[in-house]
Amino acid sequence: MSEPIRLVILTASxxxxxxxYEDESGPALAxxxxxxxxxxxxxxxxxxxxxxxxxxxxxxxxxxxxxxxxLVTGGTGFAxxxxxxxxxxDVIEREAPGLAEAMRAASLRITAHAMLxxxxxxxxxxxxxxxxxxxxxxxxxxxxxxxxVLPHAIDLLRNAPESEAxxxxxxxxxxx
Amino acid sequence: MSEPIRLVILTASxxxxxxxYEDESGPALAxxxxxxxxxxxxxxxxxxxxxxxxxxxxxxxxxxxxxxxxLVTGGTGFAxxxxxxxxxxDVIEREAPGLAEAMRAASLRITAHAMLxxxxxxxxxxxxxxxxxxxxxxxxxxxxxxxxVLPHAIDLLRNAPESEAxxxxxxxxxxx
Amino acid sequence: MSEPIRLVILTASxxxxxxxYEDESGPALAxxxxxxxxxxxxxxxxxxxxxxxxxxxxxxxxxxxxxxxxLVTGGTGFAxxxxxxxxxxDVIEREAPGLAEAMRAASLRITAHAMLxxxxxxxxxxxxxxxxxxxxxxxxxxxxxxxxVLPHAIDLLRNAPESEAxxxxxxxxxxx
Numbered sequence: 001m002s003e004p005i006r007l008v009i010l011t012a013s014x015x016x017x018x019x020x021y022e023d024e025s026g027p028a029l030a031x032x033x034x035x036x037x038x039x040x041x042x043x044x045x046x047x048x049x050x051x052x053x054x055x056x057x058x059x060x061x062x063x064x065x066x067x068x069x070x071l072v073t074g075g076t077g078f079a080x081x082x083x084x085x086x087x088x089x090d091v092i093e094r095e096a097p098g099l100a101e102a103m104r105a106a107s108l109r110i111t112a113h114a115m116l117x118x119x120x121x122x123x124x125x126x127x128x129x130x131x132x133x134x135x136x137x138x139x140x141x142x143x144x145x146x147x148x149v150l151p152h153a154i155d156l157l158r159n160a161p162e163s164e165a166x167x168x169x170x171x172x173x174x175x176x
Numbered sequence: 177m178s179e180p181i182r183l184v185i186l187t188a189s190x191x192x193x194x195x196x197y198e199d200e201s202g203p204a205l206a207x208x209x210x211x212x213x214x215x216x217x218x219x220x221x222x223x224x225x226x227x228x229x230x231x232x233x234x235x236x237x238x239x240x241x242x243x244x245x246x247l248v249t250g251g252t253g254f255a256x257x258x259x260x261x262x263x264x265x266d267v268i269e270r271e272a273p274g275l276a277e278a279m280r281a282a283s284l285r286i287t288a289h290a291m292l293x294x295x296x297x298x299x300x301x302x303x304x305x306x307x308x309x310x311x312x313x314x315x316x317x318x319x320x321x322x323x324x325v326l327p328h329a330i331d332l333l334r335n336a337p338e339s340e341a342x343x344x345x346x347x348x349x350x351x352x
Numbered sequence: 353m354s355e356p357i358r359l360v361i362l363t364a365s366x367x368x369x370x371x372x373y374e375d376e377s378g379p380a381l382a383x384x385x386x387x388x389x390x391x392x393x394x395x396x397x398x399x400x401x402x403x404x405x406x407x408x409x410x411x412x413x414x415x416x417x418x419x420x421x422x423l424v425t426g427g428t429g430f431a432x433x434x435x436x437x438x439x440x441x442d443v444i445e446r447e448a449p450g451l452a453e454a455m456r457a458a459s460l461r462i463t464a465h466a467m468l469x470x471x472x473x474x475x476x477x478x479x480x481x482x483x484x485x486x487x488x489x490x491x492x493x494x495x496x497x498x499x500x501v502l503p504h505a506i507d508l509l510r511n512a513p514e515s516e517a518x519x520x521x522x523x524x525x526x527x528x
Contacts, residue, residue, distance in 0.1 A: 078332035098456045098467040112324045115274040148464045156430035254508035280450045288500045291450040
């Protein structure tokens with residue numbers, strides 16, 4: 001990993017966006033990613049639980065080419081206004097189901113309510129988008145599950161190296 | 177949970193619909209949900225394995241506003257007529273993949289054939305739709321996995337309370 | 353299982369298709385399926401990581417009616433050219449998420465990088481399509497997870513028997 005991970009954090013919450021509550025998940029995630037992976041926080045934003053608003057913000061960041069990783073916290077449950085997974089699915093080009101499955105499986109060992117997490121993860125252009133629950137505790141617990149693979153995932157998105165695995169270089173073969 | 181869960185059970189089976197076999201999964205599920213969660217059985221129906229028929233029946237119940245939970249049993253496997261997951265996906269507005277993943281993971285500890293379960297779970301309006309296998313034993317085993325979280329899930333769908341988790345009320349803030 | 357499983361293996365790799373590397377996953381998978389399940393290798397092909405090419409090849413085999421199982425190896429990760437899951441999703445009519453979930457869960461016990469596997473499994477007509485990672489080691493490890501259920505899965509796709517499970521034959525009932 002040559003350069004630090006360029007991170008943005010998007011909090012989906014009607015009440016935090018309205019100033020009624022303070023977003024605690026966003027700062028907790030920023031701290032975690034900085035301390036463990038040395039990530040650089042490029043931006044942090046709080047928006048209402050609105051599918052179009054969320055999708056538009058995700059596109060702006062992913063299409064700008066300046067962001068490696070977007071963590072979205074909140075709006076992933078069963079309440080009628082919880083539409084973060086739908087917004088994420090609206091914009092990703094390639095789904096990464098293994099990240100969401102691994103986070104839910106790990107959370108399930110802590111609480112049965114992990115079953116109600118509807119998080120979606122995927123890739124748009126060269127940016128990885130990861131949904132996380134809205135509670136600071138659950139958001140951090142979920143993020144910790146995928147921390148070990150994030151540097152490699154982002155390296156792949158950045159550098160576009162075809163994996164060497166599974167290929168034996170043929171004698172005399174030249175790379176194009 | 178103020179009022180009992182209003183439950184309907186939909187059995188997808190060509191042969192049960194034709195009267196060639198008796199549906200045993202439907203009654204077994206009704207008994208389980210009544211005994212464990214005090215659910216009220218609003219309706220129980222047996223239909224052929226037809227995608228449009230299934231989708232239409234699901235919409236009728238979900239759009240009527242009188243049903244909290246639809247359990248669909250049967251049609252979730254690999255046989256050509258097994259199209260329950262496709263019908264469910266046709267009608268849900270928000271997928272709840274954690275329920276299906278948790279049921280398959282738990283079933284996998286009982287039998288490797290759990291891998292062949294193609295069940296889909298999701299939400300349409302304020303109704304939760306849960307696919308279950310067709311065998312009474314597997315249907316009950318799968319339903320037991322999600323029983324602990326159903327009351328909370330349905331409370332969220334009914335009352336639309338934004339989760340308090342992850343938000344600290346700001347001094348002086350008023351709820352809209 | 354009356355007749356041997358008719359297997360084809362499709363390797364997605366720009367460099368193997370260009371002759372720069374030798375495909376090792378394809379032969380390893382062919383050997384595994386032959387030795388464990390007595391499968392007959394009908395065809396084996398190496399194509400570039402191109403979504404349309406992959407989708408077209410999958411359709412040709414699935415629609416020809418001569419193939420029970422297509423194993424696709426490679427192109428399932430995070431590199432920009434990894435589009436095998438998207439090609440698979442383009443052509444399947446019925447998804448089989450339990451196979452992909454079980455493979456990832458089992459791989460996760462070996463390496464955290466299993467989270468980055470984006471494999472998709474599903475059915476087109478009577479053919480089962482299974483994505484596998486590109487590395488020979490991971491491809492074989494993943495395939496071994498689903499080996500025990502493949503014969504039953506393919507029997508269901510071939511013979512279209514409605515599962516007996518969950519149905520008690522009514523006295524005097526005749527099969528149509």
